[in-house]
Amino acid sequence: MTDSPGLYVYAVIPGSLPALALGTGIDDVPLKLVAAGGGPAAVVHEHRRAPYSGADDDVQRWILEHSNVVERCWEQAGTVLPMSFNVIVAPGDGMPASARLAQWLAASGPALAGRLDALRERVELRVEISLDQQLAAGDDPEVAALREEMQHRPAGVQRLLRKRLDGMERGIAERLAGRLYPQYRRRLATLSEDLAENRHAHQPPASVSVLNIALLVPRSAVTAIGGELSAIAAEEQAAQIRFLGPWPPYSFADVPELNPG
Amino acid sequence: MDTGRDEDMQPTRDPQATLSELVDALLNKGVYLDLDLVITVADIPLIGISLRAAIAGMETMLEYGMMNGWDERTRAWVRDSVARQVLLRPDEDVVAGMAGGYYWQDPSSSAATWRQGRIYLTTERLIVCRREPPEVLWQAALGAVSGLELRTEPSVGGAIRTRLLVRTDDGAAALLSAAEPARLKDLVRNRLDGTGQIAAGAPAFGSSQAGDGAEEPDTLLFKGDLWYQEIRATGPVWRGGTGRYDVQEGFTWQDPRDRRPAIRLQPDEITAAGIESAGTDEARLPAGISSILILGTAEGTIRLASARAEQWAMLLRGVSRAGRRDTGVPEVDDAES
Structure with a gap:
């Protein structure tokens, strides 16, 4: 990237918006809209450097600033297609970046508009259900016996037994998680329009993950999901539940028509 | 569902509580523009080290030698990331990678020790390297590999481990540990047989399981x-x-x-x-x-x-x-x- 700037893209929004208060983006840079005709428009800033790169703390701050822009667009436009972090349109083919982006927006306009429409008034919720392995194995007679035995053993033996205990508890919690997953997924699916598993989930310590999922629901259905999760928490004492959102539909922004095959 | 409405769980939006998920969402989700049409994307290669762990799924693909099924952008990222540890030759492409190590014997004494790192199978070499500091611990040109053999032996802790013994045509033999020794052997074998296309065109969907019939x-x-x-x-x-x-x-x-x-x-x-x-x-x-x-x-x-x-x-x-x-x-x- 040399003299002609690239465009860092935050999101695509419906173009037919009344004057949108765009505000600023990453590192307080001013934002602008690139549009093609009356179709969807991209929220961008002019980017003259390499893609963002740095220490984790910086990356996290940039990501938060990126997400703030997406949130703002979402609140004002009612629907948004968030871009991944660090998507930068470069100038090329003898065209400035803005022309290339506008060309892309024009070509993809109908697909983008269709997706934006489908996501209107929809929110993403994230649900993570895990089992506290100690609670999950609490009633198991073998675990109870081993715990009892440990009390009367010397410290070195205790350490070994603790390892065995941990393995037993984990095994019991794993089996329980396997039995609970189908039921929980089914209950959440009936309340959701789409579901996406999070494969990069982190794991709380001493617990076994049952399900970690993003749900696409109408805004009005958030309460129903909360009710279902409360019911799950009441039924299963070992369940630990994280419930995040409502977010812009990050996990459901993909436009399949744009990526054939 | 009869739960007291007052007690229904409310989702949280607190950015501090949701940061790791938000990072995941913005790195792994969202719209990618079509590479050919418009864009220079640098989604993964340049981000901080521990955030890179977020792309564990990609590591799995690499373990299965499924590089061929990837788009050029992803392959370029893998090449870049491997190139920080090993200098790749022009035209040399990464086929598979997994955690592993090399049993190093000090030539000047009888001391021997496992040196752990990552194993990469490229289109030209089998390499064991260390990330920090970057160092090639062992390597062999594929053309020089004359034998591959799985061996089981007790580890230091007493557990039985399978190792891969690699013989080379200079008469040397190296003992490698690997996250998936049998798969590594197959991947190298396929490469040597010239089939190479281990999972070419395999859909990302399901093939990691399907590729492993032997473990059913x-x-x-x-x-x-x-x-x-x-x-x-x-x-x-x-x-x-x-x-x-x-x-x-x-x-x-x-x-x-x-x-x-x-x-x-x-x-x-x-x-x-x-x-x-x-x-x-x-x-x-x-x-x-x-x-x-x-x-x-x-x-x-x-x-x-x-x-x-x-x-x-x-x-x-x-x-x-x-x-x-x-x-x-x-x-x-x-x-x-």
């Missing part, structure tokens, strides 16, 4: 492609996945993108297994599937579709409660209450 348990009786009709708020949706009947696990169905099977039924939980013709409204079913497998359970009816629906029905009817007692689906008995 003996208790697995029947396995095949199966579509499961999930009921959503907007209506039924057909999802692709794999059905398995295992004498221990019972009947399971899993979409490989999911963490766990979404159906898990022991034989005595299956109250009926029958066949229905696919209706005309089943437009989203793959072509050529005309029969729907209907499973009765205490929690409702499950609909599955397969080209082998009849076989599935026979199998599951045979093992199920229905088969053994020859009863039908229990009817909801509200008339007599």
Whole structure:
């Protein structure tokens, strides 16, 4: 990237918006809209450097600033297609970046508009259900016996037994998680329009993950999901539940028509 | 669902509490622009080290030697990331990578020790290297590899481990540890045989499981492609996945993108297994599937579709409660209450 700037893209929004208060983006840079005709428009800033790169703390701050822009667009436009972090349109083919982006927006306009429409008034919720392995194995007679035995053993033996205990508890919690997953997924699916598993989930310590999922629901259905999760928490004492959102539909922004095959 | 409305869980938006998920969402989700059309994307290569762990899925692909199925952008990222540890030659491409190590013997003494790092199979070499500080611990040109052998031996901790012994045509032999020694051997073997296309064109979907037939348990009786009709708020949706009947696990169905099977039924939980013709409204079913497998359970009816629906029905009817007692689906008995 040399003299002609690239465009860092935050999101695509419906173009037919009344004057949108765009505000600023990453590192307080001013934002602008690139549009093609009356179709969807991209929220961008002019980017003259390499893609963002740095220490984790910086990356996290940039990501938060990126997400703030997406949130703002979402609140004002009612629907948004968030871009991944660090998507930068470069100038090329003898065209400035803005022309290339506008060309892309024009070509993809109908697909983008269709997706934006489908996501209107929809929110993403994230649900993570895990089992506290100690609670999950609490009633198991073998675990109870081993715990009892440990009390009367010397410290070195205790350490070994603790390892065995941990393995037993984990095994019991794993089996329980396997039995609970189908039921929980089914209950959440009936309340959701789409579901996406999070494969990069982190794991709380001493617990076994049952399900970690993003749900696409109408805004009005958030309460129903909360009710279902409360019911799950009441039924299963070992369940630990994280419930995040409502977010812009990050996990459901993909436009399949744009990526054939 | 009768839960006190006052006690319903409320989702949290606190950025401090949700930061890791937000980072995941913005790095892994969201729209990518079409690479060919417009864009220079640098989504992964330049971000901080520990955030890179977020792309663990990519590591898995690499472990299975599925590079060929990737787009050029992803391959370029892998090349870049490997190039920080090993200087790759022009035209040298990474085929597979996994955690591993090299059993190093000090030539000046009898001391020997495991040096751990990562193993990369490239189009030209087998390399064991260390990330920090970057160092090639051992390497061999593929053309010089004359033998590959799996060996089991007790590790320092006493557990039995499988190692890969690599012989080279200079008469030397190196002992490697690897996360998946058998798979590594196969990957190198395929490369040497010139087949190379280990998973070329394999769909990202399901192939990691399918590629590993040798590791299926003996208790697995029947396995095949199966579509499961999930009921959503907007209506039924057909999802692709794999059905398995295992004498221990019972009947399971899993979409490989999911963490766990979404159906898990022991034989005595299956109250009926029958066949229905696919209706005309089943437009989203793959072509050529005309029969729907209907499973009765205490929690409702499950609909599955397969080209082998009849076989599935026979199998599951045979093992199920229905088969053994020859009863039908229990009817909801509200008339007599």
